[in-house]
Amino acid sequence: MDETIAKFIEMGYSIEMIGRAVEETGGENPEPMLILETLFKISTSSEASSSKSKLIDELIGMGFSEESVIKVIQEHGEENLEEITNTLLSYAEAEKMRGTENEDINNNYLSDDNDDDGNLYSGLSSSDEENELNSFHEDGRLQDLIKMGYPRKEASIALERCGEIASLAEIVDFIFAAQMARQLDEFWAAPEVQERRINEPPSRRRKLNTDMATDEELIRLPNPMIGFGVPKEPGLITERPVPIPNIALGPPYFYYENVAMTPKGVWDKMSSHLYDIKPEFVDSLYFCAAARKRGYIHNLPIKNRFEIQPTPHYTIQEEFPLTKKWWPPWDKRTKLNCVLTCIASAQLTNRIRKRLEKHEGDPAVQKDVVDQCKKWNLVWVGKNKAAPLEPYEMERLLGFPNNHTRGISRTDRYKSLGNSFQVDTVAYHLSVLKPLYPKGIKVLSLFTGIGGGEVALHRLQIPMNLVVSVEISEVNRNIFRSFWEQTNQRGDLIEFTNVEELDDHKIEVLMDQYGGFDLVIGGSPCNNLAGANRVSRSGLEGDQSSLFYDYCRILEAVRRKASRMRR
Template sequence: MLVDMGFSVEMIARAIEENGPNAETSVIIDTISNYSKHCEASSSKSKTIDHFLAMGFDEEKVIKAIHEHGEENTEQIADSLVSCAVVSCAAEELPKVKEEDDIDWSDSDNEINYSDFLSSDDEKHLDSSLGNSSQVLDLVKMGYSKLEASLALERCGENVSTADLVDFICAAQIAREAPEFHADPEERKPRHDVKKRRIEPKREPRLSTDADEPVRLPNPMIGFGLPNEPGLITHRTLPDLARGPPYFYYENVALAPKGVWETISRHLYDVAPEFMDSKYLCAAARKRGYVHNLPISNRFQIQPPPKYTVQEAFPLTKKWWPKWDERTKLNCILTVTASAQLTNRVRNALEAHSGEPSEATKRYVMKECKTWNLVWVGKNKAAPLEPDEMETLLGFPKNHTRGGGMSRTERYKSLGNSFQVDTVAYHLSVLKPLFPNGINVLSLFTGIGGAEVALHRLQIPMKTVVSVEISAENRNILKDFWEQTNQTGVLIEFADVQELTTSRIVELMKRFGGFDLVIGGSPCNNLAGGNRVTRSGLHGEQSVLFYEYCRILEVVRETTARMRRS
């Protein structure tokens, strides 16, 4: 049940651990309440929560009870809470752990009956895992939290000794608490190795995020390094919890409000974000953070590599580009572009006087050029990019967003919200030797299919793509791409992440043999600097869907673990 809410045993265990065993569970509560607001899409739910909170019950338990009984059944909720409190007082919470585990996998709310596709092995697992509660009990007696213990059991499988479970828990603790423990040995060498990092002395990536320490954006923003450049970092050690399968790849804007990336990282198994500005791989800036558990050695670029400067990308502009416009890169491609009238205003300003424009005029023109990403397409004629030019810059085939019932304005919006394909492909390139026979992809917040285009251009066969995208026009674009590129794999499109219930995810995984990659960039609306109205952070109306990514990823991870065990 907690999994359905987006909060796995793992996440709760980690959150509790981070705040200390007896500390306030503010992180959990904050997350759960915010998530639940979104999930239920109604304020009545939070009113119900408030109601019971006012009675002095623990918020976590309240939310759980509401989910179990439905918010309208306040009496049952109350009963449940009272009996729950009694159990707690008895200091024997162990049975509840198993309860969570069972609920997790035999949720009767789901439309699909698990027994229909659970193999006999799976059932055996459920039974034997009940039998293993004595191990959990042992661990609890040794001072570990019940959640920690059940987590260890979950990840290590049923046929392991208690000593092994202890090892796992210790390893997980060390991995989380001591960043230097999993630093690359090469990078960890003491200072006599200075020559090696002379090139980028400041770019020492933190391999694990400390909750107390704010995330700092690297300067230059080049992630683990650029292709064909010195100073490449080719190895990192992930926190144990973060390891695949499945691989996951999460993206969002780098310049988010303070604290956002700390939260994102914490919810994605403490993997430190890789911040990269796409201006190092193409002719337009795009500062983004990527949280992923992919290997980072032997990355390669897709061919042909994109043009590096605006003038190379759009050769016709060279002729008209004034000397005093020193730009070689464009700024970030946004969701709105300048009007055609702006081109006229710029032209009028430039032609007000003959000869070299005044400094003031240059300043005005340059300001507009940088604000609106104008390029020179004629004498004194600075115009916004065409949609197909944006497609080129972002690594999509020309006319990728054409058709599908999209207006020009809508194309700009969809393109502004998209991946830079070359950047994503650079990161995903390590998958190519790993999946020669193809890959099963769960693509969330697909948009116009940046991930799919990247995989296609990498020539990694897509056996299955399950895609979730709210915009019907964007779904059409992906479908068209799928057909036009003669994909042999299966494409399944959903409109809403809410449709991906636990049962449906499990069903899909059983059908296709699991997912190898869970990829997506959740909505940035409430994080993006351009938003003057609702830049409300990760809990904003759209950006809160980040927690849906977490929820779905966690279901895939747990299902993957189960499938591999059986």
Template sequence: MTETSYGPAETTSPNFIQKGISDEAVASFIEMGFSSEMIARAIEETGGANSEPRMILETLFNYSASTEASSSKSKVIDHFIGMGFPEENVIKAIQEYGDENIDDIMNALLTYAEVDRLGETKDVNINTTDDDDNLYSLSSDDDEDELNNSSQEDSILQALIKMDYSREEAAIAIERCGEDASVEEVVDFICAAQMARQFDEFFAEPDKKEPMNNSKKRRTYNEPPRRERKPNTAMANDQLIYLPKEMIGFGVPNRPGLMMNRAVPVPDIACGPPFFYYENVAMAPKGVWATISSHLYDILPEFVDSKHFCAAARKRGYIHNLPIQNRFQIQPQPHNTIQEALPLTKRWWPSWDERTKLNCLLTCIASAKLTNRIREALEKYDGEPPLQVQKQVMYQCKKWNLVWVGKNKLAPLEPDEMEKLLGFPRDHTRGGGISRTDRYKSLGNSFQVDTVAYHLSVLKPLFPNGIKVLSLFTGIGGGEVALHRLQIRMNVVVSVEISEANRNILRSFWEQTNQKGILREFKDVEKLDDNTIEQLMDEYGGFDLVIGGSPCNNLAGGNRHSRVGLEGEHSSLFFDYCRILETVRHKARQMRK
């Protein structure tokens, strides 16, 4: 995912640097709508260089409360302009509804913003309204390939609404992030705002909570807190697991100063071997991660974006009982930017394309019609195209991960380039009767090897004589490749994978890397009943690691028709993972007696 850029005048102010407050913290406060002067004042009042971000945020909310309490018409205007709305629209809304009807003003401003945005799209000559014009569909049953059915449904607003965000919340976030922001960037902003808005709700005393009634509407981002605070847990209900803005889990290699321990320890019942590790898409529907956590011993997920490990974003959540100390990165380290990973693109990369990271690699790619339309649009200009055309091109580049392969020429990633970005060896998915379509589909649903290997690295000193692995629905063997690159010998791998193409890929990898252990494959997870699991454990002496993940077809935000949560055809494999894991751990306890 591309990182959101902030204005240098605000985020690199010498005043803030002298106070010891990080640029990232200041940028977050500015993104919430607070002015630089207000932030500086809050930092001074809360201890200067020793200020804690949560105390600064609380002080900023208090400022907002006092400001709103004595607001005049001019202050209302300043308030909404500070939220990013155009001055003329603010004045128009106040003239229509008066300066006291804040909710009506907000609704009017959101309507104006949406009308303006839709009006701009009428001038777009790169986008298309054809149902399949921009899409090279890879599989008729792969709902992730339906990202571009129609221009209306394909809008960021509609995508966010499909992800269960309210229209008001989504519209505000789009307005604040800018029209060229990707869905992932807007979701980042919403999550940050939710965390700030819900901060007081996580720490509310039950007897002091405000009674809810139908007349109360959702608060906007800059409204002051209304409740008292006291410590509570983030698992109070199934809505309180929010995605962090910076997905670094318990730490990432390139940011050593941010290493941390688990906020909630692994419960005793889940400690120790056999270890388990489960991955799924981070931006799942509401309540999904709380459900996953509740089925895996209430362990809170570790959310990590693979942009910290490679040149492409891949936001995933991991629930595991692995140690988190003494992790290390596999060598050689992957290239961290697009042009380092794909050096042939550097010659043609225009200065106005400021991407250094690609977005999440999906199972679908842009069509030749789209890339040809972009080429024709750019060839109309001798020098740099106008800003509006640049924005249109960048929207498509971010959406489809297009890279520059010639003058005015963009192209989707090739399968071997995706393999490189995801940490697989070259030609890992090539050959053996596997079609190009299956290569894209398998890679789009795979682990990012460097990220997973960083988490699994703690196993190397624990199993110097090799490891026995039960691999569930891991696709093309991302877990096995990670262990191989960590030089952890795999004595036994029992793999369950329904896709014949994926099984062929894993089998080919096993043979080409001269693995000396046993590879045993199951096609149907239903064949792995309790008796079979116990027999396998008796035969091989148990398992040391149960690793798994399920395709994100029923969870990812782009899958409009199949985003049904954990009850979907693919995501329901999670419950099989839980069933199998419980049997393995129960049998392991018996074997230790």
């Protein structure tokens, strides 16, 4: 503990503050991370601001206005460092994009008036980007950085780390992130002796060690599958166990999704292609009455998530009350299994009924029937009658509005719904964007499907000023366009069919035209990964699932372009 305190003093905190923080943190041997968080809170709270904290000075020195910094820290006083980084970067981004308007970003953020921003992205066109980039000399970059107030040493390290072709914005991002992360890093790199003194549950320590191990370690699925935490369940994590690498910090933010249970090594590979961010595995049974085990790789902040309202029912019986009348007492299910793309045959329902009538009260038969019900996700809709869900029932489970998929064949509805997001789960993750983008966001939506991500944003009441959507299926495009029209969206919708056709040039033109993207969202095809595939479960290199690499390509193009535009 003494070592910890010494470290705090070294970081510039006074002994009084440390004492107060330890006291407030409580416990015999509080975790240093918690103390640091409390210290941070104290040092940035209004009553302790007689002497401005080191952090505020640092942020101001980096070129943010004093008002911005104070405002953000007041607003997010209890946030972690990553949160503040993200928020300030978002503000800076928003300020840049407003361009000549030159509004005070803080007033803009705090004000409730949502005036008409229909012309927010009209007539923006830039030129000579490439020439500017090429003429960017390293010495020039160094001098620019020093002019911006960065210490020479820090600037040159960043230059070295980012490489010769990095833009100024990328380097600024790097320095910023490095400064914000430095305090945390001291603890992650803490010596063994100190580590053992930390009074933390063994499970957490094991996780910590695993995460810090080499990359050879395969990614394991967590149990319970709650990611960084789910509502109404213990185990909420407020810091990422493995921080986001500097190079991947947003904005622009991105959100990638796929099935959790893939062939071995797939998630390791996907993570390695997405900036080594560790996936967040979440089972949607914590959000609705059906399981849905999915992995999400994203660079979103994770603090202050919230659920969309109204929340769905958590059990089968509450979600489908009419089944209660027929539900046999020996079927103990309260949650359904994953909604797939195909349903059970009517023959199965018949076979089950006949068996139950013939062997009334036979526990062995009942056990077998329950197994079949689990396998095919059946619910009880009549006496001895177990039937698959109707499309509208799947819509409800997945968080879509009633009849979202109306207008296409029943077979196609099942297929499209089975391939979709669970809206409440995704919305929970995306909810952190709401305070960051009060005037709405610009979305690049890959593999849009029936628009699960957009429905989530809509239900979060985050305006979509622009959606560029890529979706190969015509019926899905029709459904999504119907949603767009029926909800009276005011933003622009631009549709593409194939991800392959969205090349670097098209991306640049779109981003110039609209001022960039705030969010890149999508889940690439799982056909060749999903366990239900008996025929072609060929892994990430399969015909459809290899489109994952197009997601990466497009994301990287967007982030590169965004870095150039930031200047």
